[in-house]
Amino acid sequence: MSAPVVEARGIGKVFGTGDAETEALRGIDLEIAGGDFVSLIGPSGCGKSTLLRLIGDLVSPTSGTLVVNGKEPGQARLDRDYGIVFQSATLLDWRSVQKNVELPLEIMGFPDAERPTRAREMLDLVQLGGFADHHPWQLSGGMQQRVAIARALAFRPALLLMDEPFGALDEMTREAMQQEVLRVWGETGTSVVFVTHSIPEAVFLSTRVVVMSARPGQISDEIVVDLPPKRDLDTREAPRYFELVIEVREALRHGESGSRES
Amino acid sequence: MGGANRRVARAGFSILAVAVVFVLLWEGYKLIWTAMGWENPVRPDDRTMPHTWDIFLTLFQPAQRNGPPFILVELRAALMTLREAFVGFLIGGAVGFGLGVLFVRSTMAERAFMPYVVASQTVPIIAIAPMVVVWGGRANLPQWLSVSLIAAYLTFFPVAINTLRGLRSPHPTSMELMRSYASTPREVLWKLQVPAAMPYIFTALKVSAAASVIGAIVGELPAGLRGGLGRDLLQFSQQFTAAPEKLFAAVLIAGLAGIAFVGLITALEHRWIGANRRLAG
Secondary structure: OOOEEEEEEEEEEEEOOHHHOEEEEEEEEEEEEOOOEEEEEOOOOOOHHHHHHHHOOOOOOOEEEEEEOOEOHHHHHHOOOEEEEOOOOOOOOOOOHHHHHHHHHHHOOOOOOHHHHHHHHHHHHOOOHHHOOOOHHHOOHHHHHHHHHHHHHOOOOOEEEEEOOOOOOOHHHHHHHHHHHHHHHHHHOOEEEEEEOOHHHHHHHOOEEEEEEOOOEEEEEEEEOOOOOOOOOOHHHOHHHHHHHHHHHHHHHHHOOOOOOO | OHHHHHHHHHHHHHHHHHHHHHHHHHHHHHHHHHHHOOOOOOOOOOOOOOOHHHHHHHOOOEOOOOOOEHHHHHHHHHHHHHHHHHHHHHHHHHHHHHHHHHHHHOHHHHHHHHHHHHHHOOOOHHHHHHHHHHHHHHOOOOHHHHHHHHHHHHHHHHHHHHHHHHHOOOOHHHHHHHHHOOOOHHHHHHHHHHHHHHHHHHHHHHHHHHHHHHHHHHHHHHHOOOOOHHHHHHHHHHOOOOOHHHHHHHHHHHHHHHHHHHHHHHHHHHHHHHHHOOOOO
16 A cells, blocks of 8 residues: 555535535545545435546535645646546547547647657557547547547556546446456556446446445445456456445445435 | 549539529529510519520620620629638638637626627628728728728628637537646647637638628728729619629629639638548538
8 A cells, every 4th residue: 555646534515605505525535545446436416526526626625625646636637647537538539549649748748759659658558559540530439438548648647537437338348448447557557536336347446446325425335345456257257246246236225225226 | 632523523513503403494484474474573574684695695795895805804803802802801700710719718808898799790881881991091001901801890700709609619528628637728729629619610711701702892882992893793783774784794703703712711621621520421
């Protein structure tokens, strides 16, 4: 266990004012160690995406303290300490696949000579080496999302934030992508915060699953996934995997008692 | 290149086909309405609706006694008007783009200025044109530049409105992505918003190209500028009862000038789209 990349103490987030006020998060305490793969799971409206955006300084907390990579979240963003992947790939249509991966490198002022090399390296990492000159609309949804992952990792951030990245993919592609993301995680050593609403996905990927409940969003449980680090098709059929899936499901039900399960 | 040639050939064919259909309708109307003795909605006689071939032949007859043929004179006039229109188009396009960028950066500027921008377009161009000519004269601007400014007045509006829409078109997550890179507003503008706005801007430029030709033609009248299409169109419309085919022939030339300008913009658009993204459909 290395130094924590995320430390949240008593985080609260309120959107709007007066009658339109909504409490999205309340009393969030969370610590994510370097190299961890942490999934945030919970019903819609539990604030899991909001929590991810707080870590990325895309929104600001109303209360509590948040430290990302040892600094204020705003400073961590300015220092480009994290890469982010959204549910939609958000690739730029007018750029080739390679130029899309180079986008953050251009903005961050990487030398002209280094950008193409690094972009190709990242595309090889997500096994899209042969598609550098394609345009995003020529790729399938899963391939587009792999480009988004390559783009997010191109500048070697300490932290990778993923907001339901495989939510729009079909089941087969989704499982392949999960395998892919684990391989990339193993090769880069980046810490990952992964928002999902899929229980099997959370268990399969994570070292730790953070279970949240809604209205207001709170952490209701944390489950350490003690599956062996190397995960493959056999993992999905292991008894311990099923036990953990049930454990997370129970935690979700417990957190949602009185409210519908999602 | 082969694809481009085929596209041009196909476009040429369909334009020709429509022209033939139009001629058939025109002549057919004349034939039937004359035979039936009908006079509504338009009298079919040669004073009101000259034969299409008379209009066509007018193009190749001398404009003045022993002068060069009509088509040469009017094409030269069209070229002059197009030049004024083009300068106005560039000025108006730049102003429109600038306003779009200003408004996307500052909601306050948009709220303050947008009503005036919209109001500016409800003022008829025939009211604005003489003012611009008088002011331009006081400021010692060359006459053609006053005409260009009138063309710019019609050009800037569609560009401003569409640029603003286009700059706002990127999805919020794309904006979040740029924020996650700690990018400056300038980088967001040039790497995300402007490329995303290009299809909107091209649409506006096509509208503006046509509008700038109208602006230049109308602007030539109060400017009293000779040698352009405006003066000739006015003159031919005054001679309409005596020689109607001249006005029709001049309108044909003016239409061709507008098509040429819009065609140029469309060609640029195809180049940009071809290089950057899939063609629509």
